[in-house]
Amino acid sequence: MDSLMNWFAMNGYGSYIWTAYALWALGFAWLIGGTLLGRKRVWAQLGDQQRRNALKAAQGDNEQRNSEQS
Amino acid sequence: MASRFWTWLHKKGSPPVFYDMADRWAPWLGWLSLIAIAVGLFGGLVLAPTDYQQGDSYRIIYIHVPSAWMSMFVYMFMASMAAVGIVWRLKIADAMALTAAPIGAMFTAVALTSGAIWGKPTWGTYWVWDARLTSELILLFLYLGYIALYNAIEDERTAARAAGILALVGVVNIPIIHFSVEWWHSLHQGPIEINLTEKSSLQPSMLWPLLTTMAGFQMLFFWALLRRTQTLVLTKEIAAKWVKRLMESKA
Numbered sequence: 001m002d003s004l005m006n007w008f009a010m011n012g013y014g015s016y017i018w019t020a021y022a023l024w025a026l027g028f029a030w031l032i033g034g035t036l037l038g039r040k041r042v043w044a045q046l047g048d049q050q051r052r053n054a055l056k057a058a059q060g061d062n063e064q065r066n067s068e069q070s
Numbered sequence: 071m072a073s074r075f076w077t078w079l080h081k082k083g084s085p086p087v088f089y090d091m092a093d094r095w096a097p098w099l100g101w102l103s104l105i106a107i108a109v110g111l112f113g114g115l116v117l118a119p120t121d122y123q124q125g126d127s128y129r130i131i132y133i134h135v136p137s138a139w140m141s142m143f144v145y146m147f148m149a150s151m152a153a154v155g156i157v158w159r160l161k162i163a164d165a166m167a168l169t170a171a172p173i174g175a176m177f178t179a180v181a182l183t184s185g186a187i188w189g190k191p192t193w194g195t196y197w198v199w200d201a202r203l204t205s206e207l208i209l210l211f212l213y214l215g216y217i218a219l220y221n222a223i224e225d226e227r228t229a230a231r232a233a234g235i236l237a238l239v240g241v242v243n244i245p246i247i248h249f250s251v252e253w254w255h256s257l258h259q260g261p262i263e264i265n266l267t268e269k270s271s272l273q274p275s276m277l278w279p280l281l282t283t284m285a286g287f288q289m290l291f292f293w294a295l296l297r298r299t300q301t302l303v304l305t306k307e308i309a310a311k312w313v314k315r316l317m318e319s320k321a
Binding site: 011013021023039045 | 120137180184298308313317
């Protein structure tokens with residue numbers, strides 16, 4: 001435990017080092033998270049569009065069938 | 071010969087071909103980058119010895135140096151893509167330049183902040199208007215200017231052209247950043263001389279984690295670039311037949 005605390009303290013430079021690494025982690029979280037979320041959003045958008053198109057096509061079929069029957 | 075090259079270039083730059091290629095490469099790049107960064111940081115923070123002059127504060131270089139290197143590399147990549155977009159009107163090149171800009175801005179911001187934090191215990195101050203620091207700050211403004219200009223113009227082709235010209239003009243800043251420590255009396259230390267065959271200016275036990283982290287940052291950039299460009303291409307080509315086919319194959 002003591003050796004871990006000593007390592008974490010970095011001989012008195014711990015606050016500088018960990019602040020720098022925390023900011024770096026924030027930047028990388030934005031990069032990785034933003035990339036994955038953007039991808040997820042666009043796939044969701046594409047899925048919505050495909051469902052809308054399928055619905056529209058089904059409605060078109062129904063209308064055509066109704067007009068043929070009448 | 072030349073016409074075959076253009077045909078090849080336009081074929082490789084077509085959105086569906088690019089999308090397939092990115093899908094093949096991105097998973098490898100993503101996982102390898104995470105492994106390299108984890109190994110490099112473990113080596114730098116745990117295994118590398120304490121520096122006899124700077125103590126443990128030097129361990130910030132394991133994020134500072136790769137970020138600073140990437141800030142310049144990404145800018146050159148972005149400017150090259152912008153040039154290809156302007157000269158050969160390749161849409162994928164414009165998309166890649168636009169995608170690279172925020173990633174490059176992030177690397178520059180990390181380089182500036184980590185450098186400032188390292189400066190406090192080493193120089194006694196977070197910031198000085200030194201040639202290296204100032205030119206790196208200008209690089210951040212160039213990235214932000216590129217993004218702002220691209221988004222300010224409605225017509226996509228004009229936006230890509232105008233922002234591309236700004237990116238190309240800004241290339242002049244890259245040698246200034248690199249050579250600033252040699253051209254002017256700078257507070258910033260000189261470049262780390264990396265030599266794989268002869269003696270480097272950094273101990274091998276300190277050098278290998280740095281090189282590993284640099285490789286990891288490089289691969290992470292290409293992973294993010296490919297994935298973000300894929301997203302951008304899908305958004306722009308949402309009504310295209312190949313996107314419909316892609317959706318059907320993924321369903």
